[in-house]
Amino acid sequence: MPPAASRPRLTVAVTGLNATDSPGPGVAVIRALRETTDFELRVIGLSYEALEPGIYLRDMVDKTYQLPYPTAGTAALLERLRYVQEQENVAVLIPNFDAELYNFIKLEPQLRALGIHTFLPTLEQLEARDKLNLAAFGAAHGLSVPTSRPLYSAAELPTAAETLGWPLVLKGRYYDATVVYTPVQAGQAFQRLSGLWGVPLIAQQFVAGQEINIAGLGDGHGRALSVVPMRKLTITDKGKAWAGITLEDEALLALARRFAEVTKWRGGFELEIMRTAADELVIMEINPRFPAWVYLTAAAGQNQPAALLRLALGLPVPMMEGYAVGKMFVRYAWDLITDHTEFQQVAALGEL
Amino acid sequence: MKLKKNIATSEAGFIFNPATGDSFAANPLAADILARAKAGLDAAAIKADILERYDVAPGQLEKDWDDLLAQLREFNLLD
Amino acid sequence: MKQPYERPTIRKLNAGALNKFGPRAGARPVTALDGVRVDELVAQFGSPLFVLSERQLRRSYQAAMRAFGTRYPQVQLAWSYKTNYLNAVCRTFHQEGAWAEVVSGMELEKALLNGVPGPHILFNGPGKRRADLLRACEVDAVIHLDHADELHLLLDVAAGRARCPRVALRVNLDAGIVPQWDRFGFNLENGEAWQALARIVASGRLELVGLHCHIGTYILQPAAYATAAAKLAALALRCQRELNTTIHYLDLGGGFPSTNTLKGAYLPALDTVPSLDEYAEAITGALLTAGFRAGELPLLVLEAGRALVDDAGSLIGTVLANKRLADGRRATILDFGVNLLFTSFWYDHHLSPTREFSNQTEPTVLYGPLCMNIDMLRESIALPLLAPGDQVVVHKVGAYNMSQWQQFINLRPNVVLIDQASQVHLIRAAETLEYLQQLEQVPIHLM
Numbered sequence: 019m020p021p022a023a024s025r026p027r028l029t030v031a032v033t034g035l036n037a038t039d040s041p042g043p044g045v046a047v048i049r050a051l052r053e054t055t056d057f058e059l060r061v062i063g064l065s066y067e068a069l070e071p072g073i074y075l076r077d078m079v080d081k082t083y084q085l086p087y088p089t090a091g092t093a094a095l096l097e098r099l100r101y102v103q104e105q106e107n108v109a110v111l112i113p114n115f116d117a118e119l120y121n122f123i124k125l126e127p128q129l130r131a132l133g134i135h136t137f138l139p140t141l142e143q144l145e146a147r148d149k150l151n152l153a154a155f156g157a158a159h160g161l162s163v164p165t166s167r168p169l170y171s172a173a174e175l176p177t178a179a180e181t182l183g184w185p186l187v188l189k190g191r192y193y194d195a196t197v198v199y200t201p202v203q204a205g206q207a208f209q210r211l212s213g214l215w216g217v218p219l220i221a222q223q224f225v226a227g228q229e230i231n232i233a234g235l236g237d238g239h240g241r242a243l244s245v246v247p248m249r250k251l252t253i254t255d256k257g258k259a260w261a262g263i264t265l266e267d268e269a270l271l272a273l274a275r276r277f278a279e280v281t282k283w284r285g286g287f288e289l290e291i292m293r294t295a296a297d298e299l300v301i302m303e304i305n306p307r308f309p310a311w312v313y314l315t316a317a318a319g320q321n322q323p324a325a326l327l328r329l330a331l332g333l334p335v336p337m338m339e340g341y342a343v344g345k346m347f348v349r350y351a352w353d354l355i356t357d358h359t360e361f362q363q364v365a366a367l368g369e370l
Numbered sequence: 371m372k373l374k375k376n377i378a379t380s381e382a383g384f385i386f387n388p389a390t391g392d393s394f395a396a397n398p399l400a401a402d403i404l405a406r407a408k409a410g411l412d413a414a415a416i417k418a419d420i421l422e423r424y425d426v427a428p429g430q431l432e433k434d435w436d437d438l439l440a441q442l443r444e445f446n447l448l449d
Numbered sequence: 450m451k452q453p454y455e456r457p458t459i460r461k462l463n464a465g466a467l468n469k470f471g472p473r474a475g476a477r478p479v480t481a482l483d484g485v486r487v488d489e490l491v492a493q494f495g496s497p498l499f500v501l502s503e504r505q506l507r508r509s510y511q512a513a514m515r516a517f518g519t520r521y522p523q524v525q526l527a528w529s530y531k532t533n534y535l536n537a538v539c540r541t542f543h544q545e546g547a548w549a550e551v552v553s554g555m556e557l558e559k560a561l562l563n564g565v566p567g568p569h570i571l572f573n574g575p576g577k578r579r580a581d582l583l584r585a586c587e588v589d590a591v592i593h594l595d596h597a598d599e600l601h602l603l604l605d606v607a608a609g610r611a612r613c614p615r616v617a618l619r620v621n622l623d624a625g626i627v628p629q630w631d632r633f634g635f636n637l638e639n640g641e642a643w644q645a646l647a648r649i650v651a652s653g654r655l656e657l658v659g660l661h662c663h664i665g666t667y668i669l670q671p672a673a674y675a676t677a678a679a680k681l682a683a684l685a686l687r688c689q690r691e692l693n694t695t696i697h698y699l700d701l702g703g704g705f706p707s708t709n710t711l712k713g714a715y716l717p718a719l720d721t722v723p724s725l726d727e728y729a730e731a732i733t734g735a736l737l738t739a740g741f742r743a744g745e746l747p748l749l750v751l752e753a754g755r756a757l758v759d760d761a762g763s764l765i766g767t768v769l770a771n772k773r774l775a776d777g778r779r780a781t782i783l784d785f786g787v788n789l790l791f792t793s794f795w796y797d798h799h800l801s802p803t804r805e806f807s808n809q810t811e812p813t814v815l816y817g818p819l820c821m822n823i824d825m826l827r828e829s830i831a832l833p834l835l836a837p838g839d840q841v842v843v844h845k846v847g848a849y850n851m852s853q854w855q856q857f858i859n860l861r862p863n864v865v866l867i868d869q870a871s872q873v874h875l876i877r878a879a880e881t882l883e884y885l886q887q888l889e890q891v892p893i894h895l896m
Contacts, residue, residue: 067464068462068463068464069464088715088716089715089716089717090717091716091717091719091720092719092720093719117715120716120720120721121716121720124720170627170628192715216713218627358386358391358393359380359384361393361462362380362384362386362393362395362462365393365395365462365463365464366382366383366384366393366395366462384462385459392461392462393461393462394459394460394461394462395459395460395462396457396458396459397455397457397458397459397807397809397834398455398807399454399455399456399457400457400458400459402457403457423451423452424451424452424453424454425451425452425453425454426454430454430836434456434457435457437456437771437773438456438457438458438459440773441458441459441773441777442459444777445459445461445777
């Protein structure tokens, strides 16, 4: 690694600092970025709430600014980022939340005009992999996905069960999923999920098997520059990986490469895969951003966030081959210590 | 208006209640009033000073004063 | 010189989000509408006050014509009267070239009084009476048939007439929109529409000129219009082939959204509502590839309402009082409520102050002046520290409010139009008690 002083300085802004029990990927992305040999980094955190743990990780995040919620829209976001840019001269911004991506993608040209580079999927790519469109997406690209159909009312449950079979997976429009085994359970789950997330719900065929996640980086021209598969070893009650291990399996790599090829995916992505007893690989969900465990890619030898940083700046990134197999992560909880004055700064002034 | 004794106020307008752990932000006028109250000025003196310095009718100030007290009570900051 | 005053306020700091303006910016004030100062408007016409921008009305109309007209050879807009039937608004659109789309006998008469020729009036709606049909025949308006009973009633009305009444068939169809609007018109998929078309032609008493469908309201999927247009076009081609009847126009209805944000929507409408160009592309693309012979493309009719008028309307109001609710929340009472702003039942309307404030904001419940619990405009909105007497402007209120407003508890206020030269015209005077009571009669024993 060249000595820090000889590396060019660069400011990067990262969202998703909520390293909680259902973590955002921001802190992991920053940790990986910090290992880049290309730049001397200043890292700006962008948070939505005042108690996102990443804000108080002062050795990881140099300065944090709060952003208006995605619901406030692009105009409010742009105004805030303009202010941040006046203070910080951010060269690259890496968003990490599904819900905020729409706004950041829309603002791409305005951000570029401010000197802020991003490396994001297109709106069409974002839309195509949406839960609601996953079935059509699979059919269009010859990728195996669970059979599913939207449900607008509980009255459609019997027909859905007839075509999809029991048990049935019911998913909320944005978050949340539950497996139901009987019509009564299905009815109750429908009420709960539609109450929380509105309609439509997504009814999905239940697929049994082994859960595998793949973190990848697409160059926007059809190549996956890096692919790292991981099997979850333990999961939390929210279904999040709490420990995982890198795998060697050509079929998994081929699937992720094929995904990048047919979609010309641009940016980080995560494929949630189910490997069935018959060894079929079914794509359960496609996340349009890096996963929260993305630091494992850096630890295994393919630093995806650092590569994305180069892509955003228009620097060449070679195809990454080979990674450490059997590399594990074990997540842990850690109590950060801070003071009420710091909290006041964030909560009242939106900066720390 | 009698603020609880252990309430901490800062120049930036932050208020911290050590008994509950709650933090508050006051706008400039509210911060000014709290600082004067902490310094021992009574309500009449503070109000007279505000009327002197700010463009506000006495009736409006009385109403807003009551509302400020209601907020302080609501937030459990008064004795 | 004394310092400007803003009431003292304290807010509890919590882990939640910033207000939408960010920590250092307040809502931007709107001090003038189309070049006319808000305070002058209020001084002259009182508060509350509806303000319509003629410039924006014309701009929206021309933008819609451009979106469709640059993609398709024959396009006609029919102004949807119920969206806003103030005569000045209707006449602005008629001057621009719009036909009229009406849904009652009353609206039909209004269109005629506004100088619209009968053949340029499209008469929709599920509730036409015999007298309405007679009148429509008399002035040669096109009757959009809604159901079989109406068809038979019209056949009856037509029996004694020298001229065949001109009709179009309203069709409902599956365009992928949920819930499917199947309460208006004849269903396509179950064959009901075809049966009606065959009967119309076979009767020899009606002249079939158009097909109409309207898939819903505030439809956010342009692709649904493409589906509807393709199905309607296929039906028109079948009429030509099997009934030997040329369909002169296809009416794709309206339902295009404005940029008002629906309650419960995750992202603001400004960011998510497709542009009119996307709808135009979907509809005209489907029609151009439907298989009509060159030179035989039917006229494309659109019944735009909300998309033409919503942006042109503003509502100026005044803060009557501030109060604090039992749970500590701030509430502000305005001089207009759901009586005038009917659309606040489904939109989170955007609202601006009319003078500069500091960047302090308070989460506020916005109430109207009615002594009714339903009179709530916003459950929580971050507002600057408004004082009684301050004015606010609600934006994009041109659609439906000036037709669905209620004379309830309060009288309806003045409505003004600001013309393109920034001249202000009163186009509907504030109601008076006399106006309210002029139709009442008190029995003699109660005098």
